[in-house]
Amino acid sequence: MPSRKFAEGEVVRGRWPGSSLYYEVEILSYDSKTQLYTVKYKDGTELELKESDIKPLNSFKQRKSGSTSSSPSRRRRSRSRSRSRSPGRAPKGSRRSASASHQADTKEKEPRREILQVKLTPLVLLKNEFANFDLPAFHRKVTASHSDMGALVGECLKDGKKPFGNSINIYNGEPEHMERNDISLKNKQERIILSPESSFMATQYSLRPRREEVKVKEIESKEQKLVTKGPAPLETFQATTPQRKDLEFGGAPGAVLIMLGLPACLFLLLLQCRQKNPSLLSFPPPLPTLDELWETRVCGIYLLWFFVQALFYLLPIGKVVEGTPLVDGRRLKYKLNGFYAFVLTSAVVGASLFWGIELCYVYTHFLQFALAATVFSVVLSVYLYAHSLKAPRDELSPASSGNVVYDFFIGRELNPRIGAFDLKYFCELRPGLIGWVVVNLVMLLAEMKVQERGAPSLAMVLVNSFQLLYVVDALWNEEALLTTMDIIHDGFGFMLAFGDLVWVPFTYSLQAFYLVSHPHDLSWPLASVIIALKLCGYVIFRCANSQKNAFRKNPTDPKLAHLKTIHTSTGKSLLVSGWWGFVRHPNYLGDLIMALAWSLPCGFNHLLPYFYVIYFTVLLVHREARDEHQCKKKYGLAWEKYCQRVPYRILPYVY
Template identity: 60%
Template sequence: MPEKHKVPRTTELEFGGTLGALCLPVLLPLTVLYLLLSCRTPDASLLPPPPLPPLAQLWLPETLLLLLGWGALQGGLYHSPSAVPGGVAEGMVLRDGSRLKYPINGFSALLITGGILSVALHCGLPLGYIHDHMLPLAVSAGIISLTLSLLLYLKSLCAPASAIAPGGNTGNPLYDFFMGHELNPRIGSFDLKYFCELRPGLIGWVLINLAMLMKEVELRGSPSLAMILVNAFQLLYVVDALWNEEAVLTTMDIVQDGFGFMLAFGDLAWVPFTYSLQAHFLVTHPRELSALGATAIAALNALGYFIFRRANSEKNLFRRDPSAPRVSGLETIATATGKRLLVSGWWGFVRHPNYLGDLMMALAWSLPCGLSHLLPYFYVLYFAALLVHREARDERQCLRKYGLAWERYCERVPYRIIPYLY
């Protein structure tokens, strides 16, 4: 077993430390089941909690095989030809000075998946099966996530010191299992964290949304305007993520966090089964939407997407080429590390303009479900909490990294996400 005493121990614990690492692997799966069960009740009420169905309705071996097959398909497409020239990107510099290579072909994987699905639907694939078996599918996704997390932790015990995640090296097996002990676990050139981050769960989210639309067609003869908007908005979000796949290589998930239960469950179970909640809700609780209301909601989503995309593009361009005409005139603050902090443009507006766009889009995804139920707004509330927590983590890291330069930046840009409010 490799020596790990030279690797700095993690001292700042996230997500409630050991208590959080003990409770969250239980609470998160229960939350997914709670939301899915609530979606199917006549009044979609969150209280009292819906009764738990018998085991036969929660566990079906065929759903486990179905998800394993889905993962195998996406794993095969991971090695498919890229949709962009070059097809390979380098990650950030690692502790040992190396840089891992990643295939940039998520968008082509989405297109190929769509082509396969189109043929299957033409041949009579009963996509409504997904709606009818959401509970056992979610349970199977949880089982796969837990099994993968255990295998990842065992693998990490044999990983070299340079591969250990800075945020998952406490020496507490429970916490390190939850946060992820190894930063970039790989089988050969197959990067497990990078694959799970953008492939089976994210594309699966689109598939579940489409299944809900098909179920609505089965029940009512045609999809509602509300369902079409939810599908279109969220498809745009996924297409954007996969088209700009290289940008994920600089995110906290890839650079800082190890691959453990937190990310494995989030990628494979939480994202596809909770992010699709609005479409799921509309199957059982249809909503009429006027043309004016649809136009206003679409405008909100478009504005949120514009802010989100422009802010991210500005940051990524500045990192790649600060002399590019679009960013060369922006004002910056020098740091002791040699990097510069943007204090004009989108990043001089608020510290996290991409989060502002994200929240506007999240609200637009829920509004087609009407205002009479809280359940479709779970994503907005959860995502707001997630972004505030992530922003706080980012602030602490930037303060440690940039010191006085970061303090000057915060003085120049006082608002974190929402101008004049937060």
């Protein structure tokens, strides 16, 4: 039995039955008995196709064909009917010899047929023109040979009238784009978003030869002038491309629960950590008064911290690099000066200590700082969503859905910017990550003050050192952030705003916060084991990420010649040896080992210091599932081969 060529979830192009037209489809399943693929078209239609009727996406990117020149008989025949020239066909000036043309004709048993690539393009349609559209008749006739699809739509109108304006677009293998209505109307336009099941009703197909486009455009321009001059008001419908159906995090209900649950979880953790006995038996902790949660001065200090980091970001230092290509082919520019911002922040903190500024104020008002950061993240999320409403469609996040609640959570706009200031990129590493180190330093000073120590404990030193190394590594390798899912896939909404500005500095510092009130004496032999564990995790984490980043930058690097790869239909390759042949996500494995090393200095008296390890395990398992889904959809059968070669996801022989 022949092996299958395409995998479930892979996006390819399938031929519409009874025609030579290919449309973008998604592979749903494969029947090994009948050797048929069940595919789903963009309008929701599900059909079974043979493997010969399915082609990879990259086969339509560029077409190479011979010239239009042929034998004299063929040239005489071409006068009787119009021939369209494909996008890849050479200009008329490039002719091949008559003998070559004659040889090609004798090899072909059937007459050469014209292949026109078409595209479903959402158009601005007139409401009253399609009120009497006969959908069943359109389905019956769509597979027939029509030289003018506009005429086909006209036949399916019950009143027999042809739809207004024969807008045509010949598909050339490029990504779909929105056709916008350029007609300026004084009357208010009524816009609706068509569902995926009915979006094809508001779509016109183009089967016109290319040389007729000029005439059609002239007719359309005249019709548009008539419409603008016409006294009758028109209500138009703007169709948009279908939004994502497979919403993550449980969709809108899950997003609401997360947005309410994460702040509550954070404050319960901090309150529990302040108790003398932070065990589960004493849960829940007593709730604080309003005065213990809010202070205007604290809010002002937090805003000052945020804008000082923004000022460091705007300084003309650090190199400028380009990010990954966007949908429209553009590459945004990013300034890499996170490490310089960390050095400047360290200088400011050192000067504050020299001048006698009491940094323990942050410890005594830790809850107020957490609430101030939470309120700021919510306000920022509201601004980001309002800002995204003005953003063009090609600047929206691939994860956006059209649902207000879900988009507010996941982020509607992919790269929101104020001029050249990239808000998402700035928040990913600056205020939260650098703030995490400052909070740890404050907890070290608070431990010395509260426990009346002349020097910090060994456990506190290890926690500060381990996490400092992690932050410095992230800032030093700042460019690697540009290829992460947070930057290239997720929008900037509440999820990343709260995570970067609140969750990271106030939850990741939980071990240091715990040690202030719950000291733990750590022996040097045990400390040596913990240090070795930390270094082991760091080596796995850094080497795996460095190998991945080097391969992405230059796959032909001689230093990487020993690595084995699997070629994919996208033109890229997957590493199947080295660190990425060990498990599919070795960087996640290193992350988890380091997280465990951060918690071990706190001892085993309570479970609270190990909250980070538990949470981070859940986070990385969920992120790994998201990665798997995206990679399977992107790489198709090549990803399945990779999974067979590398069966374990994160932990060898376990998961």
